[in-house]
Amino acid sequence: MTSNLKLKFLAIFVIIVGCIYGIIGIPTSTAEMAANWNKNIHLGLDLKGGSQLVLQVQIQDAFKAEADTVIQRLKDQLGKSNIQYVDMQRNDPPTIQSADSIQIDVKGIPATSAGNFRQTVNDTFGGVWNLTPVNQTDYRLTMKPTEALKLRADTLTQSKNTIEKKINALGLAESSVQERGRSSAEAELLVQLPGVDDPARIKQILKTAAMLELYEVVGGPWASRDEALSSKGGVLPLNSQLVGAPARGGAPAEVYLLARTPVITGRDLRNASPSQDQNSRWVTSFVLTQDAAKRFERFTAANINNRLAIVLDKNVLSAPTIQSKISDTGQITGANSYEEASDLALNLRAGSLPASVEYLEERTVGPSLGADSIRAGVISGIAGVIAVVVVMLLYYKKSGVNATLALVLNALILIAALSYFGAVLTLPGIAGVILTIGMAVDSNVLIFERIREELRSGKAVIAAVDAGFSKAFLTIIDTHVTTVVSCAFLFLFGTGPVKGFAVTLVIGLIANVFTAVFVSKAIFDWEFGRQQKVLALSI
Amino acid sequence: MQLFNNTHYDFLGTKWPFIIASLILTAAGLVSIVVKGGPKYGIDFAGGAVMYLRFNQEPPVDQIRAALESKIQGEVSVQQITGAPEVLVGTQIKDEKELNVNRQVIEDTLRSTFGAGGGKLDLNNASGDQLASKLREPLLQAAVAMSEQELQTVVKAIADFRASKGGLLTSLDQLSGVPGVTPQVLNAIKQECALGPFTILSAEVVGPKVGRDLQKQAILATLYALAGMLVYIALRFEWIYGVAAVVAVLHDTILTLGLFSLFNKEISLTVVAALLTLVGYSMNDTIVVFDRIRENLRSMRRESLPEIINLSVNQTLSRTILTSGLTLLTALSLWLFGGQVLNGFAFALVVGIIVGTYSSIYIASPILLFSQNVLERKRGTKQTPAVSVKQAASSPAGGGRKAVRS
Numbered sequence: 001m002t003s004n005l006k007l008k009f010l011a012i013f014v015i016i017v018g019c020i021y022g023i024i025g026i027p028t029s030t031a032e033m034a035a036n037w038n039k040n041i042h043l044g045l046d047l048k049g050g051s052q053l054v055l056q057v058q059i060q061d062a063f064k065a066e067a068d069t070v071i072q073r074l075k076d077q078l079g080k081s082n083i084q085y086v087d088m089q090r091n092d093p094p095t096i097q098s099a100d101s102i103q104i105d106v107k108g109i110p111a112t113s114a115g116n117f118r119q120t121v122n123d124t125f126g127g128v129w130n131l132t133p134v135n136q137t138d139y140r141l142t143m144k145p146t147e148a149l150k151l152r153a154d155t156l157t158q159s160k161n162t163i164e165k166k167i168n169a170l171g172l173a174e175s176s177v178q179e180r181g182r183s184s185a186e187a188e189l190l191v192q193l194p195g196v197d198d199p200a201r202i203k204q205i206l207k208t209a210a211m212l213e214l215y216e217v218v219g220g221p222w223a224s225r226d227e228a229l230s231s232k233g234g235v236l237p238l239n240s241q242l243v244g245a246p247a248r249g250g251a252p253a254e255v256y257l258l259a260r261t262p263v264i265t266g267r268d269l270r271n272a273s274p275s276q277d278q279n280s281r282w283v284t285s286f287v288l289t290q291d292a293a294k295r296f297e298r299f300t301a302a303n304i305n306n307r308l309a310i311v312l313d314k315n316v317l318s319a320p321t322i323q324s325k326i327s328d329t330g331q332i333t334g335a336n337s338y339e340e341a342s343d344l345a346l347n348l349r350a351g352s353l354p355a356s357v358e359y360l361e362e363r364t365v366g367p368s369l370g371a372d373s374i375r376a377g378v379i380s381g382i383a384g385v386i387a388v389v390v391v392m393l394l395y396y397k398k399s400g401v402n403a404t405l406a407l408v409l410n411a412l413i414l415i416a417a418l419s420y421f422g423a424v425l426t427l428p429g430i431a432g433v434i435l436t437i438g439m440a441v442d443s444n445v446l447i448f449e450r451i452r453e454e455l456r457s458g459k460a461v462i463a464a465v466d467a468g469f470s471k472a473f474l475t476i477i478d479t480h481v482t483t484v485v486s487c488a489f490l491f492l493f494g495t496g497p498v499k500g501f502a503v504t505l506v507i508g509l510i511a512n513v514f515t516a517v518f519v520s521k522a523i524f525d526w527e528f529g530r531q532q533k534v535l536a537l538s539i
Numbered sequence: 540m541q542l543f544n545n546t547h548y549d550f551l552g553t554k555w556p557f558i559i560a561s562l563i564l565t566a567a568g569l570v571s572i573v574v575k576g577g578p579k580y581g582i583d584f585a586g587g588a589v590m591y592l593r594f595n596q597e598p599p600v601d602q603i604r605a606a607l608e609s610k611i612q613g614e615v616s617v618q619q620i621t622g623a624p625e626v627l628v629g630t631q632i633k634d635e636k637e638l639n640v641n642r643q644v645i646e647d648t649l650r651s652t653f654g655a656g657g658g659k660l661d662l663n664n665a666s667g668d669q670l671a672s673k674l675r676e677p678l679l680q681a682a683v684a685m686s687e688q689e690l691q692t693v694v695k696a697i698a699d700f701r702a703s704k705g706g707l708l709t710s711l712d713q714l715s716g717v718p719g720v721t722p723q724v725l726n727a728i729k730q731e732c733a734l735g736p737f738t739i740l741s742a743e744v745v746g747p748k749v750g751r752d753l754q755k756q757a758i759l760a761t762l763y764a765l766a767g768m769l770v771y772i773a774l775r776f777e778w779i780y781g782v783a784a785v786v787a788v789l790h791d792t793i794l795t796l797g798l799f800s801l802f803n804k805e806i807s808l809t810v811v812a813a814l815l816t817l818v819g820y821s822m823n824d825t826i827v828v829f830d831r832i833r834e835n836l837r838s839m840r841r842e843s844l845p846e847i848i849n850l851s852v853n854q855t856l857s858r859t860i861l862t863s864g865l866t867l868l869t870a871l872s873l874w875l876f877g878g879q880v881l882n883g884f885a886f887a888l889v890v891g892i893i894v895g896t897y898s899s900i901y902i903a904s905p906i907l908l909f910s911q912n913v914l915e916r917k918r919g920t921k922q923t924p925a926v927s928v929k930q931a932a933s934s935p936a937g938g939g940r941k942a943v944r945s
Contacts, residue, residue: 384869
């Protein structure tokens, strides 16, 4: 063997070992080999079974909430600085795209306070909002484009993190949350839940905002809003709000008059967990942070025998009377089962989403169907490969062995590359594998047919093989580069499945040029090197 | 063994019947698409809900349809899979808001119509969570010593066992062999659960908005990919080669889409992947032929273009037949053994490989010839051998941009 050829075989050997290592590691037992295989080869949900949800974060909610906070703070500020105003309203952007158009209209600022007003607004909100006068007394606040962009990104990231927390708290292994779509402007999140065949409960958990607030009860309860209003003479007392309690467990719906600012909010929670009360009913217990505990202790000490409303997602859950001083723990009652109590605890721990979410897509593949698909894919794959190998061996005799080796090595490299890149094998990915096998066969056929032609034209064996390889090489490059070019576009402009197809195909094509041209040629050279005089070729 | 050795078929001489057949088939497909109001999109693109159910007996298709139609507005399709006790239930979704409702309504309707009944949990359709929460109380009451962890393990083992039985159990006694299922546990299961006659193999719900986006993106990606290939071939060969190859590929795609419409098959995301695969195959095939034409144009100065094209197709014929035959074998095995999920995909591949091979010979090559004839007529030089190829083909981008006429 020449040293050049030795180097070639060394390279081939190293690649084979690297591939095998990438696929099954260095196993010491068959069980470990299977475990490594399962760890390295990532199957898509369509093969493995599980659920996939696509949800869209309603970014405009965060913009509205931000504007509401600004309005609240500005009202406070103006009150402190003795600046009069007639009205302060925000608009209501209906879609994610129009979220940036959020604006706050401030009406009726007296001309005499104009300078003072501008000063106040610019000092407090100038970093985020632009103030423009509409006329002599009215002003408009609009969000700076850079800040709007930031708020968009923040809302999406925060939603993603909260959803991740919720899912992790459920103990779902291998689940993932990713941003989807080409730009964050679409605000889509892809939630993948392997092994979950009934996503209804998870959807409920993800959708629940779980915004917990504890308020002082100022009045009520009444049976309806109208009744509450009329009992107060049609005008609500300052700093109060009406909040409803939906009908539950036989109790009719009620309306409470609560203080405007909460004593405790969800942010003050340190922990939450399901537990059972003295009547062995399921409840959700929560523990407050140190700061909040002090505040809560002062508040409860001062309000013994008054009522405290526990409000979840803007609904009064219960309004117990404060019996004694409470410091850092509380209970939320009313769960119908362990699951309900534990789901609420989970939601309280994970915090609330900065914006509501809408479901766009939901796919579930049961475990038996996934297994069916894998079995079908493997059976048809093996049947296909056997057919190809048999025909190659019949048609090209000993040279067919070359092609078979190249084909096997090609498959090996492809699987190893998928494992090294952590790529996920899905059904469309299998399409990519099949096209790869097709093109691998084609490369070999192209080369062998070319060699036969050269032999027919009277060339000696070695010269014919060399010519066959070099002439077919140009064609192989043309066909492969064309396909790679198209894959690049598919990858750039396609979505999930189409991308997976493109990635698998490109890896397969590169492996193919290597196996069909480099490896196959090396085997021929080795074959010739063993013979004294090469007179005939089995092709 | 050698087939098609040294053949001399006159492919270009017989091109007309084939081109006419192509046109007729393409037209038939297009007419079918137009008559049916556009291609038949699956829920990936059109939006909707599809549930794939397996029954343990002959599925009561009419009963399912009647039950669902009473609960769901709009069109409900119930389609039985040939040769299996399986059905696909589909509904349309017009608005994102229906998304959350629809799957639940279908499930609930099926359960109340065919479910286990008697307030018991249908074990053929219960998730692990549901089973665990159903068993907790009875196990406590029966004083079975079991930790939450052990319960979860048993529930998981039961779910795995069920999956290995194709998702359907026929009798609760089957569970007695599952690790962890003691007689007491089995008793609790028997007390709380029953077996319904069906299981949900998969459920997909796609909102129309996502569908529209996917549709747009798939079409755009394909068009960009075609444009990219056209430019590359134009650089390596000449513009007309790129155009011919792309026209041939478009022909294949349209023909396949037409056949999908004629056979009433749905276009889903996996079918799009198959269409992309067929674009790849067809392009590959065309380039192999073109490569040979280019090579022969360089070495043979005396022959006319039709002669050279015919020769090139003949020279590559044995490769074409062998490659296409082998890949067709792979695709056929996928079609035969690939199961319901891969059916549309494999169908597109089988059709695509046949059409793609044929189009290289009877669509792409004739286009080269036509363009040549048109050029000649313009220039009025009839006797010059119609050869137009870059001399420096090995240096694709460099060298003279102008075609050198020999």
